[in-house]
Amino acid sequence: MENKELIFDNNADILIEKADLTKEPPAEEPYRQYWFIKKARELIKAKSEELGRPLTSSTVTFGCQMNARDSEKLAGILERMGYVEVQEEEADFVIYNTCTVRENANLRVYGRLGYLHSLKKKNPHMMIGLCGCMMQEPQVVEKLKKSYSFVNLIFGTHNIYKFAELVVSALLSDHMVIDIWKDTDKIVEDLPSQRKFPFKSGVNIMFGCNNFCSYCIVPYVRGRERSRNPKDIVREIERLVADGVVEVMLLGQNVNSYGKNLEEPMTFAQLLQEVEKIEGLKRIRFMTSHPKDLSDELIEVMKNSKKICKHLHLPLQSGSTEILKVMNRRYTKEQYLNLVERIRAAIPDISLTTDIIVGFPGETEEDFLETMDVVEKVRYDSAFTFIYSKRTGTPAAAMENQIPEDVVKDRFDRLLSKVQEIGREMSSRDTGTIQEVLVEEQNSQDPHLMTGRLSNNLLIHFEGDTSLLGQICQVHLDECRGFYYMGTKVG
Secondary structure, three states: OOOOOEEHHHHHHHHHOOOOOOOOOOOOOOOHHHHHHHHHHHHHHHHHHHOOOOOOOEEEEEOOOHHHHHHHHHHHHHHHHHOEEOHHHHOOOEOOOOOOOOHHHHHHHHHHHHHHHHHHHHOOOOEEEEEEHHOOHHHHHHHHHHHOOOEEEEOOOOOOHHHHHHHHHHOOOOOEEOOOOOOOOOOOOOEEEEEEOOOOEEEEEEEEOOOOOOOOOOHHHHHHEEOHHHHHHHHHHHHHHHHHOOEEEEEOOOOOOOOOOOOOOOOHHHHHHHHHHOOOOEEEEEOOOOOHHHHHHHHHHHHHHHOOOOEEOOOOOOOOHHHHHHHOOOOOOOOOOHHHHHHHHOOOOOOEEEEEEEEOOOOOOOHHHHHHHHHHOOOOEEEEEEEEOOOOOOOHHHHOOOOHHHHHHHHHHHHHHHHHHHHHHHHHHHOOOEEEEEEEEOOOOOOOEEEEEOOOOEEEEEEHHHHHHOEEEEEEEEEOOOOEEEEEEEO
């Protein structure tokens, strides 16, 4: 498939081939899933021969980078089973990896399911699977059982590693297969993955969240924090680098909490130092970093690193200490500003980005102006700004003092205007310099241009050809055009 590469350990590939389908599937993971991959391959081959064509699949992702990484695993397993990846409209098997951060995300999925139902009527062989955060809500599963009985497979966030086994169950069943776990402490390594880019990849370092911000559903659907073994993380990255990856994004709901539940505790800063040692790896990114526990140790490691990108996403959410307390963010406005000061003192050229919520219950005009004050003092390169929306199942949804819509809209517009004004100024500060750029794709508007990403995460377009894909080039930043650059390759 174009721009996609299958990443898989050769040894595991051999083990799939060696799986003995005449025997019961092994109990131990991941060998059990290898057995089911081979079993699915057998079933899919038979169906393909019956239809006289290959069976096709489509993996559709809603939500965050964690979901995107999970989807790469789903796509990799489907490919290994024998499915050929196509667009959603043409697929025999569509899997939706869902998000539930906002209720609108749920409504979007229900809308898309109606569309899939019409496709399924035309293609009786079609199967529909749903997984991810939305499936961890009991009321969602009940609604699906009642109103969307044409769905074949439903599972959640905790048992994605069982995908092969669940697909086999669905292929052999005339009824909806449902497998939802409330929580897990299990982490299964060494499953196939199909990544979007051959030269960069996300890498999960932990799963779950213990923070319980009052507006957020994630801890309820992703479960408690559990960290991967550092040796497994390093081993995965080494294999990725051997396969051509030059940049990794370390992923966790709060990477600063990494390692606390390990038998031999390790800090996130210490993990970064281990990843830094991997030969051939050029760039390290990570997200998300919670301000409450971003350590001086981490700042020092970032300062001294030759590989960690000069970009830090540091969600603020609100500049009001009062609102932050009600949000259960566990830092004050002053502590946040002090943290930014320490980061900037150590890494003067760092790019800071953030998330901000406007209109949280009880937010006064004074609270909002505190947020504006932080924006003016920190001077973010960019910010993701959100109007607060009630999320059923969170403490904030039941709070009184919900803010009138017109008031929220006015505040949001004022914040957005300020964020964009400052962002344009900050983004242009490197104009006229030469910077390293990872070339990511051919420009969709002009085939003579390539598009790459600076260390600070900004995009740049410059003249070149596809032979540059995946390379790190020296590029002169000729002109800043708001939130991206036009440049000229040097050398």
